[in-house]
Amino acid sequence: MGATILFLTVVFGVSMVYSYSSAPSMHVDIMLSGLNRYSEHYPVPRLPYKYDDFEPYFDAKTMEAHHKQVAEQRASQLNRVLKEWRASGENATLAKLPLFGMIQNINKVPAKWREDLRNSIGGYLNHIFFFATLSPNPKGEERNVSDVMKSLFMRSFVNQTNFEKMFNKTSLELFSNGYVWLVRVPKKRYLTVYTSHTEINPVSAGMQPILGIDLWEHSYWTKYGNNREEYIRSWWKLVDYDKVEKVLNWWWSFDPYDPKHHEWHYDDDL
Numbered sequence: 197m198g199a200t201i202l203f204l205t206v207v208f209g210v211s212m213v214y215s216y217s218s219a220p221s222m223h224v225d226i227m228l229s230g231l232n233r234y235s236e237h238y239p240v241p242r243l244p245y246k247y248d249d250f251e252p253y254f255d256a257k258t259m260e261a262h263h264k265q266v267a268e269q270r271a272s273q274l275n276r277v278l279k280e281w282r283a284s285g286e287n288a289t290l291a292k293l294p295l296f297g298m299i300q301n302i303n304k305v306p307a308k309w310r311e312d313l314r315n316s317i318g319g320y321l322n323h324i325f326f327f328a329t330l331s332p333n334p335k336g337e338e339r340n341v342s343d344v345m346k347s348l349f350m351r352s353f354v355n356q357t358n359f360e361k362m363f364n365k366t367s368l369e370l371f372s373n374g375y376v377w378l379v380r381v382p383k384k385r386y387l388t389v390y391t392s393h394t395e396i397n398p399v400s401a402g403m404q405p406i407l408g409i410d411l412w413e414h415s416y417w418t419k420y421g422n423n424r425e426e427y428i429r430s431w432w433k434l435v436d437y438d439k440v441e442k443v444l445n446w447w448w449s450f451d452p453y454d455p456k457h458h459e460w461h462y463d464d465d466l
């Protein structure tokens with residue numbers, strides 16, 4: 197698992213050596229640990245930073261409420277629904293899959309728990325991915341963007357600037373609550389921008405989120421009111437592309453479209 201894997205691709209006439217390690221950084225690992233496995237109980241991960249570390253862009257009060265109340269509520273709902281469903285014994289094979297397996301097969305979840313589960317799995321995962329790719333940046337310095345990420349932006353959006361413009365436009369246009377994501381499209385092996393409404397997670401549509409902005413008002417109302425544009429500008433100051441790349445590597449390390457991870461797939465027997 198510790199081996200470095202080289203992936204060679206040619207797009208737009210440019211050769212790119214894609215390199216990744218299966219050992220993500222500790223911070224990303226803390227946030228994503230266990231998500232790919234079955235669990236009796238899914239906890240809200242401890243944040244690898246303090247609530248006031250994101251000042252002056254995110255205020256400590258909002259961060260604390262977002263983590264301790266909103267994310268916790270989603271996790272509590274998830275664990276409650278899973279417990280009830282599993283105790284029922286209905287569709288027990290599906291009930292034993294990891295969360296990613298369940299949401300990709302949500303229409304086979306018994307109707308009694310389906311909508312609660314769709315929302316709570318999404319809400320749980322969405323907040324983890326949202327928090328995983330941010331890091332403190334009190335002086336608002338430019339963040340490092342690796343050659344790998346630059347190549348992926350070129351491959352997928354022509355360049356990073358185009359990607360960020362598209363992301364901003366999509367974020368401003370999203371009506372009401374939801375998220376905008378940078379996702380990996382597994383079978384196509386490129387990145388794209390994806391919108392999810394309410395608490396739907398991109399994995400439901402077979403996408404793998406590697407960066408996402410939470411556009412629910414609980415993310416920004418206290419500091420920015422209805423000025424979503426200012427909130428988006430501030431969020432960019434906290435986006436840590438090194439972490440984004442590590443999340444990308446994390447997905448690579450157990451790609452559900454790799455046949456050896458077939459347990460994430462559903463077949464008609466479920």
Ligand SMILES: [Fe+2]
Binds near residue numbers: 262
């Ligand atoms: Fe949120």
